[in-house]
Amino acid sequence: MMSSLLNDIQSVNLSYLLLVQRLLVEDTEMALVRLGLDQEMADLLSGMSVSQLVSLSSCNQLLCELALDDASQLKGVLQGGRDQDFSAMHTAMLLNARQNDAGLRQGGVS
Amino acid sequence: MTQKSLVDELQQLQLAVELIELGARLQVLETETEISRARLVKLYKEVRGVSPPKGMLPFSTDWFMTWQPNLHASLFHGFYRRLKAQGASRMNAFVKAYRFYLEHVGEDEPVLALTRAWTLVRFFESDLLEVASCKTCSGHFVVHAHTPSHDYVCGICQPPSRAGKTAARRKAREELALEQTAAVASLG
Numbered sequence: 001m002m003s004s005l006l007n008d009i010q011s012v013n014l015s016y017l018l019l020v021q022r023l024l025v026e027d028t029e030m031a032l033v034r035l036g037l038d039q040e041m042a043d044l045l046s047g048m049s050v051s052q053l054v055s056l057s058s059c060n061q062l063l064c065e066l067a068l069d070d071a072s073q074l075k076g077v078l079q080g081g082r083d084q085d086f087s088a089m090h091t092a093m094l095l096n097a098r099q100n101d102a103g104l105r106q107g108g109v110s
Numbered sequence: 111m112t113q114k115s116l117v118d119e120l121q122q123l124q125l126a127v128e129l130i131e132l133g134a135r136l137q138v139l140e141t142e143t144e145i146s147r148a149r150l151v152k153l154y155k156e157v158r159g160v161s162p163p164k165g166m167l168p169f170s171t172d173w174f175m176t177w178q179p180n181l182h183a184s185l186f187h188g189f190y191r192r193l194k195a196q197g198a199s200r201m202n203a204f205v206k207a208y209r210f211y212l213e214h215v216g217e218d219e220p221v222l223a224l225t226r227a228w229t230l231v232r233f234f235e236s237d238l239l240e241v242a243s244c245k246t247c248s249g250h251f252v253v254h255a256h257t258p259s260h261d262y263v264c265g266i267c268q269p270p271s272r273a274g275k276t277a278a279r280r281k282a283r284e285e286l287a288l289e290q291t292a293a294v295a296s297l298g
Binding site for chain 2 (some may be wrong): 039
């Protein structure tokens, strides 16, 4: 039981890293938005070899974490919009807001 | 006519074709490229197979404040600001943000047409609009410039009472209910 869950974690890690690389090859600017990564991380990740990807993903914790990191935000997403389902749209907006706020804190352009 | 670089001209044509495919009106193309109006009309006909629509562009900021358009405009502009912050050029960020928006809402008849999205960007550039943070969810939403926004609550956290309850939606829901009843009946 434990070992199958561990396998799942490691395979999610590997799939995630492979997806990151594929997205970065396709269109870097759009990939940065989808992944919420900065250029420096993107350069490092896209330069990793297969064996580096495998050893990094052998970790027993997930490498990617939930991008909505605030319980009150998740609550808002689940409750918002009354009888219409806005959860996907709301989530996209909150992720954008989070990244835009982070950019402003680092003194980025508005 | 001044001597223009061929590469530069080609890039402008590519941008124009991309914008036309995404639904741009002629005014957008005239402002954002240096291609002559006559050539733009020709290009438009070649790409779309019909003459470009005539008439003025929508010029009111109020449309962006109505409930559903505000959500769509805010979503689009969030993508646009992120791409700009990453260092993308203005039109590159615009086209990619609009692609993100279309991808999100599904491509048939988006609430925010490309030309609307473009006027939105222009309204921001002339400081008629700005973004406010919702005090409930911290999302960023398009608001009129210079309005007090510290108590702003967005249209998702607090939808207006009649929001989304259009005749078309009610009809669709009734049809769905009928179908479901029929499906259940056929099972029984």
